[in-house]
Amino acid sequence: MSNSNNKISTDAYKGVRDFYPEDLRRRRYLEKIMQKTVESFGYEAVDASILEPAALYDAKSGEELAGEQSYRFTDRGDREVMLRPEMTPSIARMVAAQAKTLSFPVRWYAIPNVFRYERPQRGRLREHWQLNVDLFGIEDSIADTEIISVAHELMKNLGAAEDDFVIHISSRSLFSDFCTDVLKIDDDLYADLAGLIDKKTKIDKDSFTGAVHDLLSEDQAEGLFTYLSITDTEQMNETFPMLAKPLNKLDSILESLANRNIGNAVFDPNLIRGIAYYTGVVFEIFDTHPQNNRSLFGGGRYDDLMEVFDVDPVPAVGFGAGDVTLADFMDAHELWPDLASHLDVDICLIDTKKHSGFGYEIAGFLRQVKMNTRVNISGKNIGTQLKNADKDGANYVIVIGDDELESEKVTIKELSSGEEATVKKADIADFFINEEE
RNA sequence: GUGCCUAUGGUGUAAUGGUUAGCACGAGGCCUUGUGGAGGCUUUAGUCCCGGUUCGAAUCCGGGUAGGCACCCCA
Numbered sequence: 001m002s003n004s005n006n007k008i009s010t011d012a013y014k015g016v017r018d019f020y021p022e023d024l025r026r027r028r029y030l031e032k033i034m035q036k037t038v039e040s041f042g043y044e045a046v047d048a049s050i051l052e053p054a055a056l057y058d059a060k061s062g063e064e065l066a067g068e069q070s071y072r073f074t075d076r077g078d079r080e081v082m083l084r085p086e087m088t089p090s091i092a093r094m095v096a097a098q099a100k101t102l103s104f105p106v107r108w109y110a111i112p113n114v115f116r117y118e119r120p121q122r123g124r125l126r127e128h129w130q131l132n133v134d135l136f137g138i139e140d141s142i143a144d145t146e147i148i149s150v151a152h153e154l155m156k157n158l159g160a161a162e163d164d165f166v167i168h169i170s171s172r173s174l175f176s177d178f179c180t181d182v183l184k185i186d187d188d189l190y191a192d193l194a195g196l197i198d199k200k201t202k203i204d205k206d207s208f209t210g211a212v213h214d215l216l217s218e219d220q221a222e223g224l225f226t227y228l229s230i231t232d233t234e235q236m237n238e239t240f241p242m243l244a245k246p247l248n249k250l251d252s253i254l255e256s257l258a259n260r261n262i263g264n265a266v267f268d269p270n271l272i273r274g275i276a277y278y279t280g281v282v283f284e285i286f287d288t289h290p291q292n293n294r295s296l297f298g299g300g301r302y303d304d305l306m307e308v309f310d311v312d313p314v315p316a317v318g319f320g321a322g323d324v325t326l327a328d329f330m331d332a333h334e335l336w337p338d339l340a341s342h343l344d345v346d347i348c349l350i351d352t353k354k355h356s357g358f359g360y361e362i363a364g365f366l367r368q369v370k371m372n373t374r375v376n377i378s379g380k381n382i383g384t385q386l387k388n389a390d391k392d393g394a395n396y397v398i399v400i401g402d403d404e405l406e407s408e409k410v411t412i413k414e415l416s417s418g419e420e421a422t423v424k425k426a427d428i429a430d431f432f433i434n435e436e437e
Numbered sequence: 438g439u440g441c442c443u444a445u446g447g448u449g450u451a452a453u454g455g456u457u458a459g460c461a462c463g464a465g466g467c468c469u470u471g472u473g474g475a476g477g478c479u480u481u482a483g484u485c486c487c488g489g490u491u492c493g494a495a496u497c498c499g500g501g502u503a504g505g506c507a508c509c510c511c512a
Contacts, residue, residue: 011503068438069510086512114512119438121506130512198511273511297512320512350471384466386473401471415473 015118015126025339027129030158030323030330031111034131037154041146043107043133048090050113054080056089059308069116083115087132088277088318089305095136095316096309104137104314123294123325133299134318141249144281144301145256147317151285151299152262154321159335165296168268169253169283172300174246175272178227181242183220197228198272233267246280253281277302281317292332297321344371344432345412346389350401352379359400362410362428369429390415 012018019027035045054072071083084090087110095106110132120126133150135143148167155165179190192215200208212221230236233251237244250267257265265283273282284298299319306314330336345366349355359375366373374394376385382399389397397413404410408425423431 009503014504088512116510116512118510119506119508120504121508124511128512132512195510199509295511322512325512348472381467382471383473388473390473397473399471403471411472413472418473420472 013126015120017125017127021341022339025341026327026330026336027323029337029339030326031129031131033157034109034111034154034321037157038109038131038133038150041107041150041153043109043150046091046094046108046110047112048084048087048094048110050084050115051081052084052090052093054082056093056308057082057085069118071115071117084112085116086114087112087130087320088134088302091132091134091318092302092305092316093309095314096306096311099306099311099314102136105143106136107134108136109133123328125324129323131321132318133320134316136314136316138317139303139315141253141281142256143315143317144249145253145260147299147319148253148257148265148283149260149262151283151297151319151321152257152265155285158326158330159337160329160333162264164288164333165264165329166286166288167257167262167265167283168271168286169250169265169281170268170271171246171250171281172272172278173280174243174250174269177243177246178240182223182227182240183216185216185220189215193224194272197270200228200270228269230269231267236267236269249281273298273300277305279303283319285321287329287332289329289332292328294325294328296325296329340393342372343374343392343394345373345396345398346385346392346394347373347375348382348385348389348397348399349376350382350399352377354402355400355405358405362398362400362425365425365429366432369432371432 017023039045054070057070070085073081075081090112091108091110095102095108111129112132113127113129115127117126118124131154133147135147148169152167175194176190179185179193185193193212196208196211196215203211209225212224216224226239227236230239233247233254237247254265254267271282271284273284278300280301280303282298282300285296287294287296297320299317301315301317303313303315305316345363347359347363349359356375356377363373363375374392376388378385378388380388385399386397394415397415398410399413400410409422410425410428411420411422412428412431413420421431
């Protein structure tokens with residue numbers, strides 16, 4: 001705490017976290033659910049280094065992400081290097097590298113930590129762990145549907161009910177077609193407009209309306225307001241028939257989702273998403289809890305990302321879900337299970353020096369039958385050792401003293417019930433095998 | 438990068454400008470040393486840093502540092 005000396009601070013580096021046992025249990029729990037969910041859809045785990053050549057992000061990730069918000073440095077060989085700010089380009093790179101031999105579709109996932117240099121605040125730190133799920137090689141919207149289904153299943157497996165979250169779905173191509181075919185505006189204006197819509201929910205209605213009028217003519221503004229107010233694809237089609245093509249895709253996705261009993265997916269033309277490389281369908285999962293009403297995570301289609309590599313383009317769709325926002329969701333909805341440590345047996349020693357040999361021998365037997373076993377070498381009195389065994393969540397306690405040493409028998413005590421059983425040294429493993437079934 | 442807020446033992450907190458800086462939790466020890474969850478006793482440990490105002494500062498002021506929140510932007 002004090003800065004008056006030159007000792008090193010015990011604080012973690014700004015915006016990154018230390019994971020103490022209880023913290024890591026939570027993170028591991030999320031990772032376990034993520035892994036279970038995506039593997040149940042047949043996705044395979046991949047991984048890459050946290051270091052990447054900066055050029056990987058310069059091309060497609062957008063200036064902010066690759067520039068100001070990046071951990072970027074020049075290495076001793078004058079190479080521009082970055083701590084990965086996201087995982088998708090790495091995975092795309094890996095797919096591109098093997099594109100000639102991979103058999104598509106490829107379903108991959110990763111749970112990397114990614115870094116971004118920015119001011120930390122609620123739901124956003126400088127480092128977080130992020131589930132990345134990507135499906136490569138399928139252009140049809142059936143792939144988009146699958147990815148959204150995976151996201152939905154993830155939420156369900158975390159314990160969320162249908163009305164705990166909403167899936168907003170839109171399409172980059174729908175919006176860009178609208179801009180070119182209906183508003184007839186150029187690319188610069190398109191980008192400005194996209195940015196404005198992206199923050200629509202954060203500013204009040206009047207300033208949004210005003211900002212739109214600054215950018216567009218009266219007729220264009222009117223068209224835009226109409227476009228944004230429609231939440232039904234059919235109505236959108238009637239109003240803007242020239243948007244039929246992207247709307248058909250959205251329709252088939254929404255219909256397939258409904259057929260899979262996913263009842264909380266809605267069409268939302270207001271959804272844009274910031275990442276530069278999205279090309280088609282985009283979606284975002286929103287928390288409906290009043291205390292945590294925010295975007296949790298999202299994804300979309302990025303068919304052009306791989307053109308930065310010297311390979312034939314591979315269509316791709318995926319999403320990334322971070323542990324920080326998901327943890328906020330779990331908190332808000334009180335979905336965390338009891339995450340106790342996994343200590344099965346605590347072996348207490350009357351006299352550490354004298355009895356630890358026997359204690360570790362017993363512990364060895366127990367580990368062979370997959371019992372997590374700890375030997376208490378604190379030298380504290382036996383009452384305190386028992387107290388600590390209980391506090392640390394041990395299921396069983398074995399006390400070892402002279403009697404046990406002589407008789408080669410031990411008494412196994414179940415802490416929850418207080419029941420005791422005396423067994424011979426040779427039968428200890430069997431005792432737990434029988435208990436476990 | 439901009440703005441706002443905050444800073445007291447390990448953690449959470451209390452203290453009209455005047456107390457010995459209080460309490461709870463945690464951690465250590467003990468309650469006659471071979472049986473836990475309760476309780477009792479006890480130990481440990483704090484005003485972020487530098488300066489100013491004042492007889493007197495945790496408290497007021499300035500600067501620094503750190504953290505939080507919002508903007509920006511978004512994985």
